[in-house]
Structure formats: structure tokens, C-alpha cells
Amino acid sequence: MKKDINAKLTRNTQRTLDAFFDAMTALLGEKPFTDISVNELCERAGYPRATFYNYFEDRDDLLTYCWTALSKQADLADLTSTEPEHRVDTTLDAMADLLESNAESLHAILGNNPPEGPMFANLRSFIERQAHEIIRTCIDRDRFTLPADLIADHYANTVLLVLDWAYLRGHTLTREQLHDYTHILLRGVE
Known part of the structure; x- marks a missing residue:
């Protein structure tokens, strides 16, 4: 992950992370992970692809972030x-x-x-x-x-x-x- 989630996060950063978390978990409830695209995640989260790649390397990186957020x-x-x-x-x-x-x-x-x-x-x-x-x-x-x-x-x-x-x-x-x-x-x- 490109952001240090153990550091103090700004409200905007947290809002963005929450939006991608919500998008991934919602899509996983609708379809297999292998069928989820970055474009679909961005559309669901309401952010452009550039924002996605400012935070995550790829879909797997976002998925790992989701597990980290849940584990907290x-x-x-x-x-x-x-x-x-x-x-x-x-x-x-x-x-x-x-x-x-x-x-x-x-x-x-x-x-x-x-x-x-x-x-x-x-x-x-x-x-x-x-x-x-x-x-x-x-x-x-x-x-x-x-x-x-x-x-x-x-x-x-x-x-x-x-x-x-x-x-x-x-x-x-x-x-x-x-x-x-x-x-x-x-x-x-x-």
C-alpha cells in the first residue's frame, strides 16, 4: 500500500480509503474477486483511477487493505x-x-x-x-x-x-x- 495507514490519516485520506473499502466489500458480495476491475472499483467508490493508484498498487493491494481495516x-x-x-x-x-x-x-x-x-x-x-x-x-x-x-x-x-x-x-x-x-x-x- 502506498499510504502508511499506521500514521495519522487526514479526513480526506480516510474518506478515500473508506470509499474503496466499501466498494471492494460490496462488489465481493456481488461477484468473484477475479471479475472485479479497477474501473469498477473506481466507479463504485466515486474516484478516478489516478486516485486508486495513488493509494494502491493493484486490486490485491486494496484487498489486503480491506483485511487490515477489518482486523483493526x-x-x-x-x-x-x-x-x-x-x-x-x-x-x-x-x-x-x-x-x-x-x-x-x-x-x-x-x-x-x-x-x-x-x-x-x-x-x-x-x-x-x-x-x-x-x-x-x-x-x-x-x-x-x-x-x-x-x-x-x-x-x-x-x-x-x-x-x-x-x-x-x-x-x-x-x-x-x-x-x-x-x-x-x-x-x-x-
């Missing part, structure tokens, strides 16, 4: 103060809350974009990077003899696998089951 809804600000044995559950719950709070949009998007398609590949990649970074910074390094990055990859992949199974592939799980499945899969490390 998750409350993962201070996992370091959470007890190490509860950090995976806290991460899992925050991500599940995010998916559940956007269930209607997710359902419409699922109807137009197959789980094995490029839109979900982008989403999985984003979730994996986010989960890895969150978990890598919160691992109790003294508990393990393995490298922290390797453990973070394992934890992030496991969290992603369970979320994918429950929310993207449509297997209905309770929160207790989400936690149980995750802990059972992680027992080899814990």
Missing part, C-alpha cells in the same frame, strides 16, 4: 499482559469475533468466491501473517527449546486451520469446540 476491529492490543497459557485462546476469540461480526458480508462473499480461489488465498495469507506476528511477539520463549519463529508459525497455522475449518468451510463449531480443536492440535508443542 479485533481487540488484540495488549496480549503481552495476558497469561501465556491464555494467549492462543485470546487470539482465537478475537479473530472469531471479527469473523462473526462480519458474518453477513462473509456469507455473501462466500457465495461468490470459492474457498480455493484467489480472494480466499489472499485472506488466508493475511490471517496467517497477522496470527504469526501476534503469536511471535507473545510466545513465552523460556518454555520451548525450539526457535520462537518456528513455534509462532505452528501456532498461527493451527489457529488459521481451525478458523478456516469453522468459518470459511462452513463447519459450525461452538467457541468451546474452537478452543478444544485448537488445543488438541497444539498438544504436540505444548
Whole structure:
């Protein structure tokens, strides 16, 4: 992305980002990601192509921004103060809350974009990077003899696998089951 969204954004910048976010999410609910053009995004957002390219490299870049904007809804600000044995559950719950709070949009998007398609590949990649970074910074390094990055990859992949199974592939799980499945899969490390 060409703008630093972690910096303080002007109202105009935020308004532009919101317009492209709304355009992408609306179009994803109507058609597959592969059928969405930059022209269509610009028309829906109400901005010229030049503005699009001032903010984003391409459609994939905008899609990644959309996931980033959605992820800011998750409350993962201070996992370091959470007890190490509860950090995976806290991460899992925050991500599940995010998916559940956007269930209607997710359902419409699922109807137009197959789980094995490029839109979900982008989403999985984003979730994996986010989960890895969150978990890598919160691992109790003294508990393990393995490298922290390797453990973070394992934890992030496991969290992603369970979320994918429950929310993207449509297997209905309770929160207790989400936690149980995750802990059972992680027992080899814990």
C-alpha cells in the first residue's frame, strides 16, 4: 500500500480509503474477486483511477487493505499482559469475533468466491501473517527449546486451520469446540 495507514490519516485520506473499502466489500458480495476491475472499483467508490493508484498498487493491494481495516476491529492490543497459557485462546476469540461480526458480508462473499480461489488465498495469507506476528511477539520463549519463529508459525497455522475449518468451510463449531480443536492440535508443542 502506498499510504502508511499506521500514521495519522487526514479526513480526506480516510474518506478515500473508506470509499474503496466499501466498494471492494460490496462488489465481493456481488461477484468473484477475479471479475472485479479497477474501473469498477473506481466507479463504485466515486474516484478516478489516478486516485486508486495513488493509494494502491493493484486490486490485491486494496484487498489486503480491506483485511487490515477489518482486523483493526479485533481487540488484540495488549496480549503481552495476558497469561501465556491464555494467549492462543485470546487470539482465537478475537479473530472469531471479527469473523462473526462480519458474518453477513462473509456469507455473501462466500457465495461468490470459492474457498480455493484467489480472494480466499489472499485472506488466508493475511490471517496467517497477522496470527504469526501476534503469536511471535507473545510466545513465552523460556518454555520451548525450539526457535520462537518456528513455534509462532505452528501456532498461527493451527489457529488459521481451525478458523478456516469453522468459518470459511462452513463447519459450525461452538467457541468451546474452537478452543478444544485448537488445543488438541497444539498438544504436540505444548
